[in-house]
Amino acid sequence: MASALLLAGSTAFGAGFQINVQGLRQIAMGGTGTGWMWDASSIFYNPGGLARMKGIQAYGCVQFLVPSTQYVETPTGSYSARTQSQVFTPFNLYVGGRLRENGKLAIGLGVYTPFGSGIKWDDNWEGRYSIQSISLQSIFFQPTISYKLGDIVSLGGGFIYATGNLKMRKALPVQDVNGKDGSAELKGNANGIGLNLGIHIKPSESIQIGISYRSQVNMTVKSGTASFVVPNSLASNFPNTNFRAELPLPQVLSVGIGIRPIPKLTLTAEANWVGWNAYDTLRFTYDKTTPALQNTKAPRNYKNTVAVRFGANYKVSDGFALMAGAAYDPSPVVNGYVSPDLPDADRVILSAGFSWKPVSKLTILGAIEFGNSVKREAQYIPDNFNGTYQTKAVIPCIGLTYDFR
Amino acid sequence: MKKSLVFISGLAVLASCKPNLHSNTPTANGLNFSNYVAVGNSLTAGYADGSLYRSGQQNSYPVMLSDQFSLFGATNFKVPYMPGEYGYPSPKLVLGYATDCKGNTSLSPVPYSGVADTAGSNTNISTQGPFNNFGIPGIRAVDYLSAGYAVIASSLGAPYAARIFSDPFARPIDELKRNNPTFFTLWLGSNDVLGYATSGGEGSPIPNHPNNISSFANFRDGWDSTFAVLLRNGAKGVVMNIPDVTSIPFFTTVPANGLPLDTTSAAQLNAAYAGSGMTFHTGNNFFVIQDVSAPIGRRQIKSNELVLLTLPQDSVKCAGWGTLKPIPQKYVLTTQEIQNIVTATNAFNQHIADMAVAQKIPLVDMNAYLKTIATGIMFNGVNFNTKFVTGGAFSLDGVHLTPRGYALVANQILQAINTYYKSTIPFIDVNKYVGIRFPM
Numbered sequence: 045m046a047s048a049l050l051l052a053g054s055t056a057f058g059a060g061f062q063i064n065v066q067g068l069r070q071i072a073m074g075g076t077g078t079g080w081m082w083d084a085s086s087i088f089y090n091p092g093g094l095a096r097m098k099g100i101q102a103y104g105c106v107q108f109l110v111p112s113t114q115y116v117e118t119p120t121g122s123y124s125a126r127t128q129s130q131v132f133t134p135f136n137l138y139v140g141g142r143l144r145e146n147g148k149l150a151i152g153l154g155v156y157t158p159f160g161s162g163i164k165w166d167d168n169w170e171g172r173y174s175i176q177s178i179s180l181q182s183i184f185f186q187p188t189i190s191y192k193l194g195d196i197v198s199l200g201g202g203f204i205y206a207t208g209n210l211k212m213r214k215a216l217p218v219q220d221v222n223g224k225d226g227s228a229e230l231k232g233n234a235n236g237i238g239l240n241l242g243i244h245i246k247p248s249e250s251i252q253i254g255i256s257y258r259s260q261v262n263m264t265v266k267s268g269t270a271s272f273v274v275p276n277s278l279a280s281n282f283p284n285t286n287f288r289a290e291l292p293l294p295q296v297l298s299v300g301i302g303i304r305p306i307p308k309l310t311l312t313a314e315a316n317w318v319g320w321n322a323y324d325t326l327r328f329t330y331d332k333t334t335p336a337l338q339n340t341k342a343p344r345n346y347k348n349t350v351a352v353r354f355g356a357n358y359k360v361s362d363g364f365a366l367m368a369g370a371a372y373d374p375s376p377v378v379n380g381y382v383s384p385d386l387p388d389a390d391r392v393i394l395s396a397g398f399s400w401k402p403v404s405k406l407t408i409l410g411a412i413e414f415g416n417s418v419k420r421e422a423q424y425i426p427d428n429f430n431g432t433y434q435t436k437a438v439i440p441c442i443g444l445t446y447d448f449r
Numbered sequence: 450m451k452k453s454l455v456f457i458s459g460l461a462v463l464a465s466c467k468p469n470l471h472s473n474t475p476t477a478n479g480l481n482f483s484n485y486v487a488v489g490n491s492l493t494a495g496y497a498d499g500s501l502y503r504s505g506q507q508n509s510y511p512v513m514l515s516d517q518f519s520l521f522g523a524t525n526f527k528v529p530y531m532p533g534e535y536g537y538p539s540p541k542l543v544l545g546y547a548t549d550c551k552g553n554t555s556l557s558p559v560p561y562s563g564v565a566d567t568a569g570s571n572t573n574i575s576t577q578g579p580f581n582n583f584g585i586p587g588i589r590a591v592d593y594l595s596a597g598y599a600v601i602a603s604s605l606g607a608p609y610a611a612r613i614f615s616d617p618f619a620r621p622i623d624e625l626k627r628n629n630p631t632f633f634t635l636w637l638g639s640n641d642v643l644g645y646a647t648s649g650g651e652g653s654p655i656p657n658h659p660n661n662i663s664s665f666a667n668f669r670d671g672w673d674s675t676f677a678v679l680l681r682n683g684a685k686g687v688v689m690n691i692p693d694v695t696s697i698p699f700f701t702t703v704p705a706n707g708l709p710l711d712t713t714s715a716a717q718l719n720a721a722y723a724g725s726g727m728t729f730h731t732g733n734n735f736f737v738i739q740d741v742s743a744p745i746g747r748r749q750i751k752s753n754e755l756v757l758l759t760l761p762q763d764s765v766k767c768a769g770w771g772t773l774k775p776i777p778q779k780y781v782l783t784t785q786e787i788q789n790i791v792t793a794t795n796a797f798n799q800h801i802a803d804m805a806v807a808q809k810i811p812l813v814d815m816n817a818y819l820k821t822i823a824t825g826i827m828f829n830g831v832n833f834n835t836k837f838v839t840g841g842a843f844s845l846d847g848v849h850l851t852p853r854g855y856a857l858v859a860n861q862i863l864q865a866i867n868t869y870y871k872s873t874i875p876f877i878d879v880n881k882y883v884g885i886r887f888p889m
Contacts, residue, residue: 114468120867121472122875170878173830217831217841221543223883275887277544277556419470428827434468 072397073355074369080302091200092242105443182208232268382422487511493584500536533566650786
């Protein structure tokens with residue numbers, strides 16, 4: 045009865061959902077972490093470096109991510125909207141290091157949240173038929189093993205088990221006698237597996253080089269639930285049903301280098317190649333379909349990206365260091381496919397932080413990251429939803445490490 | 450002290466992390482909207498669901514436009530509002546449940562059964578005028594020069610001019626002269642073709658009857674005179690051309706091959722019509738229609754011919770219409786009739802385009818735009834098309850638009866104004882308005 049393709053819109057899990065905040069010192073240094081080894085967060089940044097850890101370290105940190113996005117209609121600017129304020133708290137826990145101080149083998153476990161965020165617009169906003177709110181949460185579990193081949197080269201690898209959930213809501217363009225929209229809510233648990241591999245090279249005390257590769261993780265929602273609120277006369281057209289969807293989280297190849305020109309100063313640089321083109325199409329397959337509720341295939345057409353990052357660490361005293369960094373993270377979303385569930389744009393990131401060692405085995409870390417997307421005038425062709433977007437995010441982070449050796 | 454400074458600077462940092470996009474200030478670029486007048490027919494009046502009612506008028510495209518124009522100063526846009534929501538003179542259509550001759554109940558347009566809040570609808574309110582929304586349902590371009598139009602129209606079931614004219618025997622053009630627009634929209638001429646089309650192309654022997662296509666000369670005289678009145682004080686404006694009515698749901702909903710037959714009925718019809726050249730098979734078949742020019746006075750409808758939405762479905766389902774009883778001609782547009790409509794529409798539109806160029810007034814090609822709706826257009830995640838009921842743009846009468854449909858039209862007009870006059874008037878959020886209302 046009601047026209048098909050009501051759900052042909054969109055859902056995105058992508059660049060905006062990738063949060064490169066898996067270690068405090070690395071956040072503070074522009075996100076660089078593949079080259080220079082600092083602590084147990086190597087489990088994420090470069091498992092090859094874990095074997096450099098002289099003993100077991102426990103590491104925990106939490107970030108407070110407060111993104112804010114503004115939309116202005118184009119071409120006439122007749123309408124503007126802001127996302128509702130939300131705080132996301134990605135966290136990272138790592139335990140790992142060499143089993144014996146002079147051994148070659150290190151093991152570890154990382155529990156971290158590399159993808160997870162969301163966006164929430166007012167329910168009545170102009171883009172409500174594309175998205176009202178969406179959130180993706182994921183937790184990666186990564187048991188890791190690392191081996192020091194010699195003084196110069198060490199290798200490592202981890203197996204990733206990822207679990208998470210997604211939830212999205214949007215309005216349906218079917219109205220009741222009072223003109224009230226219908227609505228759709230889709231939610232489900234997702235999981236997937238992957239690998240995180242790395243090589244760490246330390247030719248001298250003042251140079252470190254790292255290469256890491258994190259494989260694509262296909263997060264599969266095997267049996268999500270789709271529920272609809274529509275006028276009774278249309279209820280049979282929108283049966284509540286289960287759905288299946290697959291969300292590829294992209295592979296990332298990173299190459300980083302760190303140098304220590306003077307003992308107090310460490311400089312790092314890094315590039316990340318991200319295989320976003322896996323996110324070509326987003327499909328939702330429903331167990332029950334009707335002429336109004338059809339399986340959907342939303343084109344995404346993401347392109348691969350290369351992010352570049354730079355950082356510096358200055359050791360003010362034995363127990364205190366300051367860090368700063370900058371990064372440029374281009375958007376994988378091509379023009380024509382910038383959707384309001386993920387109004388992604390090239391991002392410029394500035395960051396700073398400190399580390400402080402009040403007692404011998406304990407280090408307290410703090411960092412703050414400012415992420416500004418450049419203003420982007422964009423279209424989402426499948427929904428013909430056009431506007432200018434800008435996103436800003438401030439991410440304060442706090443954490444600590446404890447050395448058991 | 451120091452702590453509070455840290456706190457304040459912390460807040461400042463957080464506040465600076467909200468994006469701050471500015472949108473440009475709208476500009477009229479010298480256009481004067483202080484007295485905007487909309488001239489047209491039912492589409493301009495906000496007629497919908499087969500009738501005229503208050504909320505339909507409130508959601509007419511001229512009211513939407515005047516809302517946007519009011520950004521540049523007061524417009525005092527006067528609308529001859531009906532007293533209520535019932536519809537006048539006949540009740541509006543709403544979606545409800547109807548049971549057919551076979552006892553099957555389904556969702557379909559039914560007459561509104563709410564309170565008849567029509568008291569006062571036939572009272573003349575011309576003293577409240579002149580009205581800025583001068584959309585008069587049913588009016589044709591040719592009627593503008595016709596003295597006594599209000600009286601004649603009332604006798605034909607369109608009492609709208611009689612409600613607002615100060616003199617029932619005046620020519621509409623003289624009533625229009627009571628307005629002194631600074632800006633106008635002119636969307637006139639659809640009814641010079643539509644009455645012929647919605648009566649199945651049968652025409653009327655009475656000259657100048659609304660069921661006939663207007664002669665080009667009469668159309669030209671009426672349209673040009675109206676245009677000249679609007680332009681007389683140097684007003685700016687836009688003109689719209691005539692949509693090709695054959696692509697609207699009124700003509701595209703009932704398929705020509707909408708006759709389902711089982712094997713037995715197909716065989717019976719083949720036997721009954723043996724030698725006539727008509728053939729039937731199991732499945733969907735082309736209806737049998739009345740055609741006096743056919744050898745046996747009837748024939749099967751051709752795939753490109755159109756069946757009207759008003760075809761009584763119960764007569765098809767239970768009284769054998771379209772099979773042994775041919776569908777009467779008044780429910781069908783034949784190839785020739787469609788050709789008559791297209792030819793007239795093209796001629797009228799060519800004239801409108803020529804006049805727009807001559808008077809340096811922008812033309813909105815509504816004919817082309819409504820054809821894009823036929824193939825489907827997307828606006829902010831909502832797909833609009835000409836499918837009856839579900840298409841969202843056309844109301845339940847299959848001819849007039851929903852509030853969302855009228856908003857799409859208003860945006861086309863705004864775009865034309867902005868382009869031609871180099872103004873930056875904000876567009877309308879189409880989805881702020883309602884499409885089709887589905888029952889609980």
